[in-house]
Amino acid sequence: MITRLREMGAKNIETHTHDDFGLATANSLIGYWYGANWSDLTFLGIGERAGNAELEKVLLFLSQRIAGLDKYDLSCLVEFADYIGVYVPKNKAVVGKNIFAHESGIHTAGVLKDPFTYEPFPPTLVGCERKLMIGPSSGSDIVRAKVEEALRDLMKIETGISKGDWRILAIHDEIRAYAEKYFMFNPLLSKVTRRRDEEIHYDRQEGSGKQG
Amino acid sequence: MPGIVISVDDRVKIFEYLHRIGIEKLEVFLFNKSDKEAALRMLDHDCTLRLCGTIGFGLPFVMVLASLLARLR
Numbered sequence: 698m699i700t701r702l703r704e705m706g707a708k709n710i711e712t713h714t715h716d717d718f719g720l721a722t723a724n725s726l727i728g729y730w731y732g733a734n735w736s737d738l739t740f741l742g743i744g745e746r747a748g749n750a751e752l753e754k755v756l757l758f759l760s761q762r763i764a765g766l767d768k769y770d771l772s773c774l775v776e777f778a779d780y781i782g783v784y785v786p787k788n789k790a791v792v793g794k795n796i797f798a799h800e801s802g803i804h805t806a807g808v809l810k811d812p813f814t815y816e817p818f819p820p821t822l823v824g825c826e827r828k829l830m831i832g833p834s835s836g837s838d839i840v841r842a843k844v845e846e847a848l849r850d851l852m853k854i855e856t857g858i859s860k861g862d863w864r865i866l867a868i869h870d871e872i873r874a875y876a877e878k879y880f881m882f883n884p885l886l887s888k889v890t891r892r893r894d895e896e897i898h899y900d901r902q903e904g905s906g907k908q909g
Numbered sequence: 910m911p912g913i914v915i916s917v918d919d920r921v922k923i924f925e926y927l928h929r930i931g932i933e934k935l936e937v938f939l940f941n942k943s944d945k946e947a948a949l950r951m952l953d954h955d956c957t958l959r960l961c962g963t964i965g966f967g968l969p970f971v972m973v974l975a976s977l978l979a980r981l982r
Contacts, residue, residue: 737936740923745910756930769931777926783913 699731711735714750716742721750726758741778741785741792753778753791753823761818775824791823798828802836805829809842833876837861840869920947927958934959 702710712728712735714721725736738755742748753774759766778785778792787795797820799805807814808829820827831839841860848854858865915923920937924947927935935958937951938944951960 735934740927743910743913752932770929773926773929777930780922780926 699728699733703732709734711737712750713737715744716747716749716751719747721748722754722758725750725755729759741781741783741789743781743783751791757791757818757823760822771822772824792825794825795828797825798830799839800830800832801834802838805839805842806836809838831872833873833880835869835872837865837869840872841865844868917943917947917950921950924951924954924958928954928956932958934961936961 699710699712710728710733712725712733714724714728714737716722721742725738728736736755737749738752739749740752742751753771756769756771757774760769760771775792775794785792785794787793790796797816799808799815804815808816808827812819812827816827829839829842831843837860841858841862844865845856845858848856924935935951937948937960939948948960951958
């Protein structure tokens with residue numbers, strides 16, 4: 698359509714896309730590609746029905762992928778999303794609180810070596826911050842990094858520790874055992890199925906009875 | 910939008926965020942009194958962000974416009 702409009706002599710072309718198929722942002726960008734000058738965007742995609750093309754996604758893409766297009770200040774995007782007050786999923790692109798959170802072993806190790814391994818743009822660009830977390834799937838590299846951080850921040854000791862150090866491995870084992878004991882299986886099951894704990898326990902007793 | 914009502918103060922604050930980001934043009938509704946009040950407060954800001962409005966027209970206006978267009982043909 699845009700190509701045809703340009704052939705007809707249209708000078709200013711503006712796209713206005715809605716997200717019914719989840720493709721509003723892609724359609725806005727392809728609009729620019731074929732020669733549209735403007736695109737109607739809304740912050741967080743807030744709009745009628747499934748909403749509009751998301752302002753923050755288009756701006757980030759343009760600033761990161763178009764050479765020289767650095768005139769937009771994106772550092773307030775996360776703060777802006779907080780201000781709006783609508784529920785923002787933690788994994789929502791650009792403004793989600795967890796988009797720079799790393800927990801699994803391979804991810805944390807990669808980010809510790811070079812953040813660009815798993816972060817295509819720095820957190821500060823959009824006003825977010827990186828979170829390196831320890832959980833059941835973490836490796837010893839993040840435990841080492843956290844110990845070094847604690848020594849630095851709490852005791853003012855600057856030191857490097859090997860991730861193979863027996864004390865690091867002991868802490869890692871303890872954390873894994875703790876996670877398995879308190880956080881795995883039961884809470885996850887009840888959250889997913891929305892069943893009460895008593896029902897689950899009842900089912901287990903029934904199950905063990907049958908086996909016996 | 911369903912489930913969203915925005916006060917005049919919030920609209921102006923949103924305008925300020927968009928200005929800070931560097932957005933060039935902002936479309937605002939001018940349907941009712943609070944829409945117009947918000948737009949006027951935005952215009953008070955000394956900035957380069959251009960405002961354009963969406964205005965609701967009643968059926969009589971549309972019929973007059975259609976009639977004029979028909980005559981031009």
